[in-house]
Amino acid sequence: MRDLLSGNYAIAEAVRMAKAQLIPAYPITPQTPIYERLSEMESQGTLPGVMVRVESEHSAMAMCIAASLAGVRVFTATSSQGLALMHEMLHFASGNRVPVVMGCVNRVLAVPWSFGSDQTDTLSQRDTGWMQFYCEDNQEAFDTVIQAYRISEATMLPSMVIIDAFFNSHFIEPMDVPDQRLIDLFLPQATLPERFDLNDPAFISNVVTSGAQFLPFRERAFTDMEKAKEIIREVDIEYRAQFGRGYGMVETVQTKDAQLVLVTSGSMTSTARMAIEALRDKGLKVGLLKIKAFRPFPSREVEDALQNIPKVAVIDRNISIGKEGIFCQELKSALYNSTARPRIYGYIAGLDGLDVSPEIIENICLEVLGKEMPDNLPIWVKGN
């Protein structure tokens, strides 16, 4: 069915159709409409799950972990300060191997206080052991929530489905909402392991007493996150076969003959597509690499996409103070031992939702094409 939905409503719709059974939630801008929409569904009797209006994001995640351990499919959503407050519980979720799926709407972290988009909130949760999927548009957000449950329940690792503040969360786009029957076929009811067995009682997430006991837990999680790459690919292929849409861990646009490849994530990618077209029309060989999966990081796909590419420009709507844009760092580290060794130019653009127009992206491309060597530090793009 065709529908007009904001990114937040698209996520709420996917959560309803995924039949999440328990949804502890707490309001924070710009995620709040997800919570509100799910509450509205609950009051109308159309939500299969139970909502709990908890007193903090920290408790929301605690409850998600507990209920997931006890065998039910769960969901919550947050942004910015709320995600930062959850930090402890994010490690706890992945450590306990619970397949929690969480909607994250990227918003700047204070200070200064603001509400616009900035991926630093989710990217600074990089090492929590969660999978992270950055979505370009509302359709992708919907599709990724459905996929994320399959992926998380197969890997027993939690997932963040991530959209940009306002550009995605509040902008309404036409999209396809599949039949519930087809969703049910793709995503059957959760069959999670029985962690609390009265007949075989255990003390779960108990204290280990040596590094030798600790290490296998992390090693196992690492190995399973590596295996998750294959599961992500398979689930996406199956989704494409069923619903006609797939995204891959990365997507390449006109990279084959490119002299310069732009690297983007999130909503900025849609703008970059237009900029690339305009530059191609001017005869410039520019391509695009969209990174969707950030954890696990698609090193193989990135390496393949950037073989024989002389220059790469990464536009980051985030910043790691003391280094550079975070996608830029990750890209460099993925390529260091690779045969693909482009020069990598880092740009910081769009912080706090500052507009990154097609013209800005075109100008970045023109600047990089005319520049022999990259700067040591990222270049700050301050808008039109």
Place this chain on the structure above:
Amino acid sequence: MYKENTVEDLMRSGHFACPGCGVAIAMRLVLRALGRKTIAVIIPSCASIIAATHPHSALEIPAFHGTFETAAPTAAGISYALKIRGKSDITVVAIAGDGGTFDIGLQSLSGTADRNEHYIYVCLDNEAYMNTGIQASSATPRRAWTITTPAGRSARKKNIMEIMAAHRIPYAATASIGYPQDLMDKVQKAKGIEGTKFLHILTPCATGWRMAENLTVNAAILSVETRIFPLYEVFDGKKYGITYEPQGLPVEEYLKIQGRYRHLDAGQIERMQTETDEEWESLYRHVTDCQRKGAL
């Protein structure tokens, strides 16, 4: 008042408690009263260590070692999941220390109490952060020595029962390891009530209270008989009832067996007596009010 079998021990020997541990006695009694169809959430505290380390467990029921400040929402989360899965005959109990209850976990405990989520919260109060080595919490009594209050704590002990009663939860009670039958009766009463139940159990700590290992139960009994820790219950946050009439021994009887009060002079002990009398009178007013209104 044996409603069920309260003889079967669900805590094995070989647990990790210190000799003379009040928490271990309380855990044993609570689990006896709850029975096998129980899932426990145990947060970082003496209790979580007593339950033994990976890959062992001293408990014969499934348990989960949650995070410090989330005993309440973790227990509530399991309770919701059990309800969703149609498993209504399993009791969920959260076991936390005083630090995890009075301090770091108070916000989330308040949240679940406000929503009246269905589980039993048991606070095993040994009046300081004993697991990390005797640092003061807001459950540490005024004038008590700890390593972080070498001259005695200056603030009074937070009244957690009044806080919980103010949430109007269906059942809140104090209990003592010195009165095991009263304790187990209260646990079983809590088990039969829908919603959030709160049990505040004083668990003397020989190590942290600086007293001999064989005085734990004596200390518990004296805390009750001196009215420092009266045994009572509160229904719906309003209906108060004393479950054991204390003798009203001088508080000095309780204080003098504990090294943590060794530094008190006669004047300070006198003030402790006055404060205890005032608290008792305040509690007693609640009870007589209820009796007058015919609430109980």
